[in-house]
Amino acid sequence: MLHANVERLKASLVDMAKIGATPGGGVTRTALSDEDREGRNQIVAWLQAANLAVRWDDLGNIYGRLEGSDPSLAPVLMGSHADSVPGGGRFDGIFGVMTALEVARSIRDLGITPRRSIEVVDWTNEEGARFEPAMACSGAVAGRFTPEYIYSRLDRDGKVFVEELVRIGYKGDAxxxxxxxxxxxxxxxxxxxxLEAEGIPIGVxxxxxxxxWMNVTLHGVQQHAGPxxxxxxxDAMVTAGRIIAGLRDMALEYPDPAVATVGRIKATPGIINQIPGEVVLSADMRHWTGQGHEEMGTKALALIKRLAAEEGVKADVDVFWTCPPIAFPDSMVGLIERTVRDLGVPNRRIVSGAGHDAQYIHEIAPTGMIFVRTIGGKSHCETEDIHWEDAQAAADLLLNAALELAR
Amino acid sequence: MLHANVERLKASLVDMAKIGATPGGGVTRTALSDEDREGRNQIVAWLQAANLAVRWDDLGNIYGRLEGSDPSLAPVLMGSHADSVPGGGRFDGIFGVMTALEVARSIRDLGITPRRSIEVVDWTNEEGARFEPAMACSGAVAGRFTPEYIYSRLDRDGKVFVEELVRIGYKGDAxxxxxxxxxxxxxxxxxxxxLEAEGIPIGVxxxxxxxxWMNVTLHGVQQHAGPxxxxxxxDAMVTAGRIIAGLRDMALEYPDPAVATVGRIKATPGIINQIPGEVVLSADMRHWTGQGHEEMGTKALALIKRLAAEEGVKADVDVFWTCPPIAFPDSMVGLIERTVRDLGVPNRRIVSGAGHDAQYIHEIAPTGMIFVRTIGGKSHCETEDIHWEDAQAAADLLLNAALELAR
Known part of the structure; x- marks a missing residue:
């Protein structure tokens, strides 16, 4: 089995963490920001230093190509995203880009020229934290979104995606x-x-x-709290409280990893001595089977309608995003699983709870994902962290699996 | 029984509703704003036109004095406040000031000179919507707050109470x-x-x-909603949901008019796919007896602690305002009740659910309040409304009761 250079990977991750570093040890490197530009410039410099041919497309997705001996063959692609949420961590996304970079560097070090080209990719705007939707630009490559749609997205300050893309110098050619x-x-x-709970470094x-994803708008009657x-x-707030508790109880009826979460709530007018006339809350529900996924949505809707009716409150439910569960092909799951076993690294199969660029690329190419254990399970926060031994395992795994397909 | 001129009262209320009028038919006339200044200027002009001696004190409380035949006697005071919440209604507060003004005008019309002086008052900043605390300036007159404390209050834009009071020209002499x-x-x-539910115009x-009033801060663990x-x-949000529902259920165990309300909630980070790490919510609890008032507070605290512990969430509870229930003196309640009966107006005894300037003035003088029926029970909103027949009843009641004490 071949091995990557985890010290070099670590050094790159440490350097990247300086770009957009927050006082609390995390990073804020939202898509198309000055920090994103600085991060891209660094990534491009490293790709070039590894003697890869660098290009970026009309959506700003950056590719570094290690040319194979038969350039006419479709390449093996590997990577993730460099953007972060505000106050995010040092690993979400960038870990995948840096691990792919390290694998390319290691292939160079090993003097291997694979038959197929191998490309490192940094997808633009995975988080969707600045411009919705999330996974915008892998989605566009997969044909889910037109460039015009993505270009017209606005951030909270009214800045336009395409203008920001041009501003940072990363609008390339389709x-x-x-x-x-x-x-x-x-x-x-x-x-x-x-993975941490089970003491396992790698998830297949x-x-x-x-x-x-739904928005629930509860229309009650605003009244003075005293009289x-x-x-x-x-009371729209009481209705919201019962819905929040009810959705949690509903999710508990399903086995893991089914989940339901209320992350956002806004009460209007939102003052201490007024019964809110309107409360808007979000619900995020996830299941690993198509049937379970639909059933959770139906049950949630019935629950919301029943509780609202009991309170004499009107509920408008807007299911504004539905994404069916996906299963990666056995060929990719099997390859990753075999390779990690051959490396002697403890592993388990796992379903991803979060969306990733992989879910769109899955629609156009055989796709597989490798998870590394996250300390404390924490992400999208400044204290996001990993064990470096796990990074070694992930890089070795990617190196051997990618070469297996590229040879 | 003497009668006031409800047409004139109505005209004055209609004119006042033009000052700070909102498109939806309400008013925004927050304390010490340009609209408050305009309202005060109008009130002062009307008081002077009614041949009352106008003055304002160091807190901007405005008084219009109808001099009695024995000016050495303590006056009978009547009024309320002219400030509103943002997007408030045409009656909250200003109804009391205009009714008192109308009573003074009617006494002039009737050619009566009472033995005691009668004074109309407009208390500054009752709502507390711009500068906390509420009922700031009746509270200061009652000795609850020093002028220095009130002067130093800031609004959300960092503007200082005393500077705004000077700016609008209503900083007078202590x-x-x-x-x-x-x-x-x-x-x-x-x-x-x-009152509306029982078809009764006047509440004694x-x-x-x-x-x-408490703030409950729930410290959970922020995690990605998917994995x-x-x-x-x-989950701080689930804990909040259970607390909101639990406080409502607790309040339902008490007879009316005991109430508990959650009006304000803020989840951090407040995004759809993150389990909030922190939720802050308000609780407002009210009871008419000292014992019930304390018991509700104790029960709420125990409920919050129990639910937070069940969720593995830390709860910090800050009871930042406690105001014991008050009972107006029998002499005042009896006088108002006798007078309204003599007028032949249906009435009932009622406990005020809301705080009013009366609650501070109660500490320094015999105090009584007169409620008029509110259409749909709505207040602090643009659709706040009353029946003019009820305004007639309230004005007649105040005219006769005030003269009774002033004669």
Whole structure:
């Protein structure tokens, strides 16, 4: 088995963490920001230093190509994204880009020229934290979104995606998109507590949970908190409270890794002595089977309608994003699993709870994901962290698996 | 029985509603704003036109004095406040000031010179919507707050109370505060649905609910919504949901008019796919007896601690305002009740659920309140409304009751 240079990988991750570093030890490197530009410039410099041919496409996705002996063959693609959420961590996304870079460097070091080309990729705007939707530019490459749609997205300050893309100097040519992809590998931190709880460094990802995102708007009657007897109320906040608790209880009826989460809530007018007339809350529900995914949505809707009716409150439910569960092909899951076993690294199959660029690229190419254990299961926060031995395992795994397909 | 001129009262209320009028039919006339200045200028002009001696004190409380035949006697005070919440209604507060003004005008019309002086008052910053605390300037007159404390209050934009008071031209002399008060009457809209539900125009207010205001800060563990199994969570939002529902259920165990309300909630980071690490919510609890008031607070605290412990979440509870229930003196309640009966107007005793300037003035003078029915129980909103027949009843009641004490 071949081995990558984890010290070099670590050094690159440490250097990248300086770009957009936050006082609390994390990074803020949102898509198309000055920090994203600085990060891209660094990535491009490293790709070039590794003697890869660098290009970027009309969406700013950056590719570094290690030319194979038969350039006419579809390349093996590997990578992830360099953007972060605000106040995010040092590993989410960038770990996959840096591990892919390290694998390319190691192939160079080893003097190997694979038959197929191997490309490192940094997908633009995976997080969707600045411009919605998330995974915008892998989605565009997969044909899910037109460039015009992505270009017209606005951030909260009204800045336009395409203008920001041009501003940072990364609007390239559509012809630079991959024409065909033999296979896509994405290494990523788990972002959850499962591997750590079981003392396992590597997760072989079998698929991604299906997801439903909804906004629930509760229209009650705004009244003064003091003079409104309890039984006369149509309280949007009480309804929201019962829905939040009810969705959690509903999710508990399913086995892991099914989940339901309320992350966002806004009460109007939102003052201490007014019964809110309106409460808007989000619900995020995920399941690993198509049937479970639909059933959770249906049950949630029924629950919300029933509780709202009990409170005399009107509920408008807008299911604004549905993403069915996906299963990565057995060929990719099997290859990753065999390779990690051959490396002697403890591993388990796992379903990804989070969406990743892999879920769109899956639609156009055989795709596999490699998870590394996340300390404390923490992600999207400044204290996101990993064990360097796990990074070694992930890089070795990617190196051997990618070469297996490229030879 | 004497009668006031409800047409004139109506005209004045309609004119006042133009000052700070909102497109939806309400008013935004927050304390010490340009609109408050315009409202005050109008009130002063009307007081002077009614041949009252106008002055304002160091807190901007405005007084219009109808001199009695024995000016050495403590005056009978009557009024309320002219400030509103943002997007508030045309009656909350200003109804009491305009009714008191109308009573003074009617006394002039009737050619009566009472023995005691009668004073109309407009208290500054009752709502506390711009500068906390609420009822700031009646509280200062009652000795609850020093002028220095009130002067230093900041609004959300960092503007200073005293600078705004000077800016609008209403910083007067502390010597202009009332030196002694024989009695204080405050007419006000009910702001609740009780009178309307029973078809009764006038409420004889026996007291004001005791109140506890708390902020509950729930410290959970922020995690990504996807990869975090339900049983591994310490979800501050779920805890908040259960507390909101639990406080409502607790309040339902008490008879009316005991109430508990959650009006404000903030989840951090407040994004759809993150389990919030922190949720802050408010709780407002009210009861009419001292014992019930304390018991509700104790029960709420125990409930919050128990639910937080069940979720593995830390709860910090800050009871930042406690106001014991008050009972107006029998002399005032009895006078108001006798007078409204003599007028032949249907009435009932009622406890005020909301705080009013009357609650501070109660500490320094015999105080009574008169409620008028509120259409739909709505207040602090643009659709706040009353029946003009009820305004007639309230004005007649105040005219006769005030003269009774002033003769």
């Amino acid at each position: 012809a630079n998109r991959p024409q065909a992809i033999q296979a896509y590998f994405e290494p990523h931190i788990e972002q959850g507590p499962v 990802v079998t698929g991604i949970l299906g997801l439903k 409104s007897p309890m039984r006369s109320r149509h | 010597a202009n505060r009332p030196q002694a008060i024989q009695a204080y009457f405050e007419p006000h809209i009910e702001q609740g649905p009780v 207010v026996t007291g004001i609910l005791g109140l506890k 975090s199994p339900m049983r591994s969570r310490h």
